[in-house]
Amino acid sequence: MELVAKKIILDCDPGIDDAMAIAYALGSPNLDLVGITTVAGNVSLDKTTANALRLREFLGAADMPVFAGCAMPLLRPALTAEHVHGLDGLGGAALPPPGGVAAPEHASDFIIDTIRRAPGEITLVAIGPLTNIALALRREPALTAQVRDFVIMGGSTTRGNVTPAAEFNIAADPEAAAVVFSAGWTVTMVGLDVTLQAVANKAVTDRLSALGRLAEVLLLPSLGAYADDEIGYPAVHDLCAVAHVARPDLLGLRPARVEVETAGRWTSGMTVTDFRAPAGDCNALVATTIDVPALWDTVHDAYSRLSVTGAN
Numbered sequence: 001m002e003l004v005a006k007k008i009i010l011d012c013d014p015g016i017d018d019a020m021a022i023a024y025a026l027g028s029p030n031l032d033l034v035g036i037t038t039v040a041g042n043v044s045l046d047k048t049t050a051n052a053l054r055l056r057e058f059l060g061a062a063d064m065p066v067f068a069g070c071a072m073p074l075l076r077p078a079l080t081a082e083h084v085h086g087l088d089g090l091g092g093a094a095l096p097p098p099g100g101v102a103a104p105e106h107a108s109d110f111i112i113d114t115i116r117r118a119p120g121e122i123t124l125v126a127i128g129p130l131t132n133i134a135l136a137l138r139r140e141p142a143l144t145a146q147v148r149d150f151v152i153m154g155g156s157t158t159r160g161n162v163t164p165a166a167e168f169n170i171a172a173d174p175e176a177a178a179v180v181f182s183a184g185w186t187v188t189m190v191g192l193d194v195t196l197q198a199v200a201n202k203a204v205t206d207r208l209s210a211l212g213r214l215a216e217v218l219l220l221p222s223l224g225a226y227a228d229d230e231i232g233y234p235a236v237h238d239l240c241a242v243a244h245v246a247r248p249d250l251l252g253l254r255p256a257r258v259e260v261e262t263a264g265r266w267t268s269g270m271t272v273t274d275f276r277a278p279a280g281d282c283n284a285l286v287a288t289t290i291d292v293p294a295l296w297d298t299v300h301d302a303y304s305r306l307s308v309t310g311a312n
């Protein structure tokens with residue numbers, strides 16, 4: 001039986017784990033990446049966009065369209081994470097500056113138009129703050145019915161990483177997340193409950209180091225600089241969400257009602273998750289388990305299929 005790769009749009013804020021997710025999306029035979037959209041998040045929009053362009057060129061996909069989106073959260077001042085991802089967003093990976101430029105269209109227009117033209121075919125995967133997605137939903141509410149699936153890396157049912165209550169992608173733009181979770185579709189939420197288990201420990205980096213220039217130029221320098229002093233090794237959050245689309249067997253999902261806290265003095269950006277909500281009230285499928293060895297197997301397989309380019 002011939003495998004039909006799933007078409008995906010990746011909305012991202014590269015970002016070290018975003019870079020690993022983009023590389024996976026390009027390498028996986030189960031995925032057909034149709035475009036990359038960028039948003040402000042880990043670093044500013046000009047940097048996340050430049051990083052997406054640098055990555056497409058380095059990863060042998062110079063024709064992959066990149067669309068820049070929102071430079072600021074809907075209502076709040078920007079929240080960035082240079083202390084985690086480095087000043088340019090890719091840690092210690094010294095990729096050359098981009099040769100090309102982003103397409104002129106706004107990210108939210110690309111998302112709306114592409115999904116409208118192929119109803120039921122495209123999975124939208126958001127691995128940064130949800131600003132572009134909220135904007136797209138406000139402009140085209142029918143997006144919820146036209147998309148095949150909608151998957152995010154974000155949130156948590158237990159604890160945060162920016163604050164004790166909130167995970168970064170939700171904390172950076174809680175109002176956008178509230179729009180997205182209340183849009184009337186099912187959000188597949190891949191949050192810290194599972195992504196904190198997906199750590200690139202020494203055994204993982206030893207295995208990745210056999211991948212030649214991909215490892216030497218991108219994976220090892222960026223992972224080496226990826227700060228997570230809490231668990232000792234970096235957790236590759238975004239990679240889990242993209243890998244789930246290619247390999248749905250990796251995660252265990254449970255239906256739940258998720259509300260985003262936007263007003264709490266201590267809990268702004270918290271994804272308040274009710275697993276006991278009646279089925280008709282559920283707006284999310286929440287990842288609660290992950291097969292970590294199988295994740296690294298599929299990642300290694302996808303990475304080994306890439307033909308990395310770029311000058312020495």
Ligand SMILES: [Ca+2]
Pocket residue numbers: 012013014015017018041042127128238
């Ligand atoms: Ca990200």
